[in-house]
Amino acid sequence: TPEGTGPLRVLVTHPRVQSAEEVQEYLAKALRLPSDAKNSVEYRGVESDSITVVLFRSEMSLTQVPEARKVLRQWARAKDDEQAHDVLRWRQRLGFEDDWMVSSEEDRRTILHRLLCCMWNGQVDILDGETASPSRVRLRLFPEKGASVPGVRLRLGDFPGGISSWSELLRSYERWTVLDDE
Numbered sequence: 001t002p003e004g005t006g007p008l009r010v011l012v013t014h015p016r017v018q019s020a021e022e023v024q025e026y027l028a029k030a031l032r033l034p035s036d037a038k039n040s041v042e043y044r045g046v047e048s049d050s051i052t053v054v055l056f057r058s059e060m061s062l063t064q065v066p067e068a069r070k071v072l073r074q075w076a077r078a079k080d081d082e083q084a085h086d087v088l089r090w091r092q093r094l095g096f097e098d099d100w101m102v103s104s105e106e107d108r109r110t111i112l113h114r115l116l117c118c119m120w121n122g123q124v125d126i127l128d129g130e131t132a133s134p135s136r137v138r139l140r141l142f143p144e145k146g147a148s149v150p151g152v153r154l155r156l157g158d159f160p161g162g163i164s165s166w167s168e169l170l171r172s173y174e175r176w177t178v179l180d181d182e
Helices: 020-030 035-040 066-080 105-120 165-179
Strands: 008-015 041-046 052-057 124-130 133-140 151-155
Touching: 008 020, 008 035, 020 041, 066 165, 105 133, 105 165, 133 165, 151 165
Parallel strands: 008 041
Antiparallel strands: 008 052, 124 133, 133 151
């Protein structure tokens, strides 16, 4: 079956015949379809001499597709520690234009706005480093303080020449969305 956690759908095409219901009943018994596809099987008679079964998952975010998530993780690690021999296993069909990982430019604006709101509302704790350029921060999801309040821990980069690590907040958040379970 296709990888992922989205709902599984099945399309079964068969030669168009007059007794389509009999064919569909037979195919339902003869084909060993995955159990999580019982309610989402579609049978369609077509101008063909063959039977085709297509299984697909839908309604998944990019990070719920294991192959894509693996590529995003590789990309995130490569951006943190670039090497001359780095190559991506996944070909880029539309070319390489953007240096961000997952979000579109508009998504990044929205995310940055939310991060700044979090800072404005005092929901950012500095875990390591100086206030002007911390190395690790925690974004609390609620205004309350304490270890039990859910939040996101981000590692910010170290920049030479007096550039603050806050400049990497958005990229660190993107990295967290891809590598959060490591």
